[in-house]
Amino acid sequence: MAEIKLQNVVKKYGQLEVVHGIGLDIAHNEFVVLVGPSGCGKSTTLRMIAGLEEISDGTISIGPQVVNELPPRKRNISMVFQNYALYPHMSVRENLGFGLKIAKQPEAVVADRVREAAEILGLEELLERTPAELSGGQRQRVAMGRAIVRHPEAFLFDEPLSNLDAKLRVQMRTEIKKLHQRVKTTVVYVTHDQVEAMTLADRIVVMKDGWIEQVGTPMEVFNHPLNTFVASFIGSPPMNLIDAQITGDKIRLSDGTHLPVPERLENHVREGQEVVFGLRPDDLTPQGHGIAENGHRASVELTVELAELLGTETILYTRINGSEVLGKMFDPRDVSPGERMTFNISLDKVHLFDAQTQKSVRLG
Amino acid sequence: MAKIEKRLPFWQRESFTPFVLLFPAILTLVLVVLLPLLFSLYTSFTGYRLIRPDSLYNFVGFRNYERIFTDWDFWVAFGRTVLFLTIALNLEFLFGLGIALLINRITWGQRTLRTIMMFPMMFSPILVGYQFKFIFNDNIGVLNNALQSLGLSDGAIPWLVDKHLAMGSIIVAEVWMSTSIFAILLLAGLFAMPRDPLEAAKVDGCNPWQVFRHITLPFLMPFAFIAMTIRSLDVARAYDIVDVMTGGGPAGRTELLWTLIARVGYDNSRMGQANAMAYVSILLSIAFTYYFFRKLIAARRYMGGAN
Numbered sequence: 216m217a218e219i220k221l222q223n224v225v226k227k228y229g230q231l232e233v234v235h236g237i238g239l240d241i242a243h244n245e246f247v248v249l250v251g252p253s254g255c256g257k258s259t260t261l262r263m264i265a266g267l268e269e270i271s272d273g274t275i276s277i278g279p280q281v282v283n284e285l286p287p288r289k290r291n292i293s294m295v296f297q298n299y300a301l302y303p304h305m306s307v308r309e310n311l312g313f314g315l316k317i318a319k320q321p322e323a324v325v326a327d328r329v330r331e332a333a334e335i336l337g338l339e340e341l342l343e344r345t346p347a348e349l350s351g352g353q354r355q356r357v358a359m360g361r362a363i364v365r366h367p368e369a370f371l372f373d374e375p376l377s378n379l380d381a382k383l384r385v386q387m388r389t390e391i392k393k394l395h396q397r398v399k400t401t402v403v404y405v406t407h408d409q410v411e412a413m414t415l416a417d418r419i420v421v422m423k424d425g426w427i428e429q430v431g432t433p434m435e436v437f438n439h440p441l442n443t444f445v446a447s448f449i450g451s452p453p454m455n456l457i458d459a460q461i462t463g464d465k466i467r468l469s470d471g472t473h474l475p476v477p478e479r480l481e482n483h484v485r486e487g488q489e490v491v492f493g494l495r496p497d498d499l500t501p502q503g504h505g506i507a508e509n510g511h512r513a514s515v516e517l518t519v520e521l522a523e524l525l526g527t528e529t530i531l532y533t534r535i536n537g538s539e540v541l542g543k544m545f546d547p548r549d550v551s552p553g554e555r556m557t558f559n560i561s562l563d564k565v566h567l568f569d570a571q572t573q574k575s576v577r578l579g
Numbered sequence: 580m581a582k583i584e585k586r587l588p589f590w591q592r593e594s595f596t597p598f599v600l601l602f603p604a605i606l607t608l609v610l611v612v613l614l615p616l617l618f619s620l621y622t623s624f625t626g627y628r629l630i631r632p633d634s635l636y637n638f639v640g641f642r643n644y645e646r647i648f649t650d651w652d653f654w655v656a657f658g659r660t661v662l663f664l665t666i667a668l669n670l671e672f673l674f675g676l677g678i679a680l681l682i683n684r685i686t687w688g689q690r691t692l693r694t695i696m697m698f699p700m701m702f703s704p705i706l707v708g709y710q711f712k713f714i715f716n717d718n719i720g721v722l723n724n725a726l727q728s729l730g731l732s733d734g735a736i737p738w739l740v741d742k743h744l745a746m747g748s749i750i751v752a753e754v755w756m757s758t759s760i761f762a763i764l765l766l767a768g769l770f771a772m773p774r775d776p777l778e779a780a781k782v783d784g785c786n787p788w789q790v791f792r793h794i795t796l797p798f799l800m801p802f803a804f805i806a807m808t809i810r811s812l813d814v815a816r817a818y819d820i821v822d823v824m825t826g827g828g829p830a831g832r833t834e835l836l837w838t839l840i841a842r843v844g845y846d847n848s849r850m851g852q853a854n855a856m857a858y859v860s861i862l863l864s865i866a867f868t869y870y871f872f873r874k875l876i877a878a879r880r881y882m883g884g885a886n
Contacts, residue, residue, distance in 0.1 A: 267778050288784040300775030304797040304878075313793070314783035361783070371782075 217278030217368040218243045219264060219401060225272035226259050226425075234259055234425045236273060246395050246402045250412040251422035252448070258373055260422070261405045265294050265371050277368055293362030294371040297378060299354040301346040307333075307357050308342040314365045332360040335397060336390075352383045359394065369401040376411065388414060409449050413437065421445050443573045446493050446566060452530060455499065455540045458570065459492040461485065466492055466567070470536035474513045477562045483576040484567060490576065493566030496530065499542035502557045506545055511562035517542070522550040531556075619854045627851035629844075634851075643855035652831065653856060656839040660863065663746065663835060664814045667753045668807055674754065675761025675806070676799070682762070683769045693766070696759045704756065708823030711752035715739050715824070739825050742832045749824055749833060753814065761806045768802035769795075797878075804875035811867040815860070836860045 219241040226234035234256040241247045249257040262268040264275060266287035274281050282290050293314075301310050311332055315325045333339045336356045346354055355375060362370055375391070376384045392415055395402055406412055412419050413433045421428045421436060421444075429441045440446035440454075447453040458469045461484045465473045474492075476484060484490065497506070502514065517540070521532040529547035533540050542558055544550070567576045589595060623644070626637040647653050682692055699707070714721045715738035726732040738748045772795065780790045818837040821827060827838040834842075840860065844853030 265778075265782055267781065286786075287778075287781040288786060292782065294779065294782045296775045296779060298773070298775045300773075300779035302776050302780070302794060313780075317784045317789055317793075361779075365783070 220276045223273035224270050227271040237427050244399045244401055246417045248404045248412040248416035249420045250406055255422040256425040257405045257422050261371050261373055266290050291368045293365055293367040295358045295362050295375045297374040299358045303346055306343055306345055310357055311360050311364050328364045332363045336360045351379050372404040374406055441575050443491055443568050452496050452541050455494045457492045457535055459490050461488045472515055477565050480567055489570035491568040491570055496541040496543045498561040498564040499558050501544050504544045504546055505559055513560045514557050517558050519550055519554050622851050623854035623858055625851045629848035629850050643852050656834045656836050660836045667750050667814055668810055670754050671758045671761045674758045675765055678762040679765035699756045700759055704819040705823055707756045708820040712824045715748045740829050745825055745833045749821055752820055764802045764806040765799055768799045772798050801875055801878040804871050808871040812864055815864045
């Protein structure tokens with residue numbers, strides 16, 4: 216168990232730079248999730264930590280040791296792969312014990328650790344089967360068991376749930392969370408699914424195009440996105456982003472609607488500034504259908520184009536000056552397309568980003 | 580409709596259609612495979628000699644087979660064939676594996692190399708035999724010439740005459756000609772191999788040799804067994820290359836089963852005896868095929884979920 220440090224890590228394939236000097240400190244026993252769209256460099260980063268990819272520049276250290284030059288087998292880490300990567304010609308028992316056998320552990324120790332891992336993951340009944348005889352979820356559990364038995368410094372997960380069906384994915388997500396609580400270890404987990412990131416992480420690292428966009432706890436990243444990318448990537452449905460301008464103490468949206476600048480942001484904007492107005496669908500609710508209808512509010516009249524029923528809530532599709540804007544209706548009633556409704560905007564939850572830099576105005 | 584159907588002659592009825600359609604194939608098989616097979620089986624119970632056609636009706640029961648079991652030459656040739664097969668297949672497997680692993684690492688010019696690798700298979704075994712006969716010739720051969728020029732040997736080494744060297748020389752020719760079959764099949768295996776288990780093994784603590792030994796090799800074995808099955812049938816019937824290079828000589832030292840059978844059947848014209856030998860030899864091929872298929876099935880069983 217150890218902390219992992221990335222300093223100015225660069226990855227180049229020939230002339231093409233895919234990771235541009237990122238830095239990240241992962242604390243002892245912390246569960247860190249790297250999240251981002253495909254091609255953002257998150258898997259490459261994980262593979263560099265594992266030693267499966269060489270790093271072009273910078274340093275990576277695990278615990279006190281710089282591991283730049285160490286092959287994967289000397290880094291004492293475990294990895295769970297997207298395709299499980301079980302050894303097809305070995306039984307579950309052999310799969311679990313393989314790493315220990317290679318490390319020349321005495322047979323009694325191997326048997327002990329395998330039994331322990333099988334118990335944690337509920338694999339006792341399956342030990343004599345081959346991977347071909349297991350279901351997807353069982354294979355994933357074996358892959359995790361193989362990671363546990365070696366008592367590594369850190370677990371690395373590379374999109375471990377993306378090959379499972381939706382129901383199983385939710386179930387395994389919970390199991391991974393429980394596993395981390397049982398087996399306290401540093402975890403680096405890669406996913407493109409922001410829900411997985413939110414539910415699992417102690418800290419989320421949002422990546423895009425080889426850069427780290429934001430590092431923070433799930434709540435920080437959700438409530439205080441540093442830029443429009445993080446704002447639209449984290450949260451489902453994504454945050455509405457509308458072009459706007461500051462005029463006096465008002466925000467003028469592109470359709471001419473005027474909203475007051477929230478007090479907490481007053482000092483961060485200047486007259487005439489082009490901004491992007493951000494509002495989560497949860498904070499744009501029809502009158503009488505919000506969660507907590509107190510605090511500073513403003514209201515707008517909007518035409519509902521489409522209503523998407525989800526049971527406890529309904530997603531309402533409307534439009535502001537041509538761009539689609541989503542609202543949420545809690546405790547829903549039937550809504551017919553074309554209906555004009557008055558929506559409340561929770562001004563406390565409004566986000567403002569500079570139109571030029573796409574960064575939160577709070578930074579400027 | 581039912582009435583009309585009943586009146587049709589039997590060969591026009593629907594239930595008979597498959598047999599009508601299969602008839603040409605069945606007829607062909609009967610004529611070109613089954614009849615000759617039965618005929619040769621029959622002759623193995625006669626004293627049939629090619630130069631005396633009426634001996635075809637000279638039924639001798641199991642006498643040909645009894646003779647085989649006391650025929651020392653036959654069992655030496657039998658044993659030599661098994662030895663030849665074992666050495667040749669193992670060498671071809673090792674060289675083929677090496678070549679496949681090397682070519683798998685190449686990123687530039689791989690297609691060209693794969694094509695070049697197959698050149699030896701494109702030549703007739705007879706021509707390969709002649710070529711190696713020339714290379715190994717003790718007086719005018721390229722090999723002796725090269726060894727002498729380099730000062731590595733001062734006499735003419737009798738490659739094709741010496742008891743052990745002659746067999747070795749034939750094995751070299753056989754290996755040269757057929758290693759690429761192993762190389763191609765093993766390369767196909769390497770291409771089909773998933774990358775994830777290799778990486779998992781690296782993370783699990785394996786050094787490169789251990790990755791090869793515990794992950795790559797087990798994955799490749801089904802492909803190796805397919806190659807072994809094909810090649811064991813091929814080598815067990817080896818005749819052409821041996822006949823050209825040594826003719827089974829000197830003094831029967833390179834006699835394999837089929838050169839012996841051909842000699843008994845055509846040179847000594849004792850066809851009945853030769854056919855009896857051939858039937859015993861086929862048992863050898865069947866045994867090897869069965870053995871490798873068993874291995875193949877065992878190796879494949881767990882590959883069902885290889886992805």
